[in-house]
Amino acid sequence: MLRAAMDLLRETGSEESVSLRAVAARVGVSVPSIYLHFADKQALLDAVCAEVFEQLHVAMKTASADAPNPWEALRAMGVSYVHFALDNPEHYRIVMMRGSSEQAPADEIASGAFGHLLDGVLACIGLGILEGDPVDLGLKLWAAAHGIASLLIAKPRFPWPQVDELVDATICMAGTGLAVGSRLPDELSPDEIVKRLEKLR
Amino acid sequence: MLRAAMDLLRETGSEESVSLRAVAARVGVSVPSIYLHFADKQALLDAVCAEVFEQLHVAMKTASADAPNPWEALRAMGVSYVHFALDNPEHYRIVMMRGSSEQAPADEIASGAFGHLLDGVLACIGLGILEGDPVDLGLKLWAAAHGIASLLIAKPRFPWPQVDELVDATICMAGTGLAVGSRLPDELSPDEIVKRLEKLR
DNA sequence: GACTTGACTGAACATCGCTAACTTAGCGGC
DNA sequence: GCCGCTAAGTTAGCGATGTTCAGTCAAGTC
Known part of the structure; x- marks a missing residue:
């Protein structure tokens, strides 16, 4: 049923088309049978969300795996995040652009993709590129990519105008803004920060 | 009917509760009467979107009106944008987080709030703080605020963690990232850019 | 063999967006 | 004074949706 819902979502490209009847017909059972495995339609969609988050997690992981340094890894994560969203627009919409369904999937987020993002941020802090609360830094990067x-x-x-370039430029904007902004009252001058950043590319 | 829909949206806080029957009951007419004034339920929601965009436009305008300089005006616009969204979450969701309903309200966006944002960007370009395509710069700022x-x-x-600070910090991140990034291959050094930015605050 | 349990079904319910057919009121022209 | 026309509104109903309920059927357990 979960797979049927996700496939239906991808094929039709609209959430409204994923009705319980459509899912049931695709699986080959009657409609009420769904309620034996999921409490609600929302529960089914929540399961879809969890699945999508896991896929997003591995996408970011593989994208950042062969990056030459933490800074590039962070950039790769951001870009792959956006590309994953654009490749699965309706799935991404369900996960990130709806009412969060009472139940907090915060743990899912924290433990999965966001946790991996935090690792990247921590690595950059270790490198002296970023400074401050890792969660705070990660949230801002997340906001830019999600935006x-x-x-x-x-x-x-x-x-x-030129989607790919726009995405990359937005990620870079967030990165340099974060680096320069977080080190502002520090001993490092913006000149040296940017020089370091350029050396890492 | 338009007002009834917007009030209903604000009171219930969920889009699903805004049914044609609920709107009709609130106005005091029968359901099909709505179709005499709006072609569709989507048309009603589109009208709501236009109204919300106009309100957002004036909110950004008033917020940036008494800013000491274009750079601060841009920041004020971003912050007021986010606060408007947080004050009218369900309205903002309808406008910015749904399927765009076939019809492109791109003109609405371009002519309204985004046009005002572009004015701010152009002023900053005139000041020598930003450089490049104004639309491109504006879109990145928009992405950060919307994100x-x-x-x-x-x-x-x-x-x-601390919503207000997070919002402001995100806007600032986008601003400095944009300023430093857009002037990178230029004659101005990051040091001077940041110094200019600080002088404007 | 009686009983429980879990997966499943058909029928039904309330609600939703939307449509068809009909009624009513107001207005100008002869 | 009556006609035709238009705008606004009505009642009744259609198909589809999420959800619930009573009942069926096979498998397992004592």
Whole structure:
């Protein structure tokens, strides 16, 4: 049923088309049978969310695996995050752009993809590129990546200029802004920060 | 009917509760009467979107009106944008976090709030703080503001640390990242850019 | 063999967006 | 004074949705 729901979501490209009847028909059972395995339609969608989050997690992991340094790894994570969202727009919409369904999937987020992002941030702090609360830094990066991804998904009619470049530039903007901003009252000058950043590319 | 829909949205706090029957009951007419004024339920929601965008536009305008300089105006716009979204979460969700409904409201966006944002970007370019395509710069700022706003709205259960500070810090991150990044291959050094930025605060 | 348990089904319910057919009121022209 | 026309509103109903309920059927257990 879970797989049927995800496939249906990908094929139709719209959440409304994923009705319990459609899922049941695809699986080959009757509608009420779904309620024997999921408490609710929301529960089914929550299961889909968990699955998508796991896929996103591995996508970010593989993208950052062969990065030459933590800074590039962070950038690769951001870019792969956005590309994953654009490749699975409806799944991403369900996970990140809806009412969170009473139940807090915060643990899912924290333990999965966001945890991996935090590792990258910690590595950059260890390298002296970033400074401050890792969670805070990670949330800002997350906001930037999620921002450009969800904008591109929610407004496909907008005359976007060069999507790939825009995504990469947005991630870079967040990175340099974070690096320069977090080290501002520090002993390191912006010149040296940017020089370090360029050396890592 | 438009007002009834918006009030209903604010009171119930969930889009699902805004049914044509609920709107009709609140207005005091029968359900099909709505179709005499709106082609569709989507048309009603589109009208709501236009209204919300206009409110967002004036909110950003008033917030940036008494800023001491274009750079601070841009920051004020970003912060007020996010606060408007947090004050009207369900309205913001309808406008920015759904399927864009076939019809492109791109003109709405371009002419309204985004146009005002572009003015701010152009002023900063004139000041020598930013450089490059104004639309591109504006989109990145928009992505950052929308990112943190929609994250806060979509994941209210997440243990967010100090919302106001996080919002402001995210906007600042985007600003400095944009300024430093857009001037990188230029004659101005990061040191001087950041110094200029600090002088403007 | 009686009993429990779990997966499953058909029928039904309330609600949703939406449509068709009909009624009513107001207005200008002859 | 009556006609035709338009705008606004109505009742009744359609198909689809999420959800619940009573009942069926096979497998396992004592």
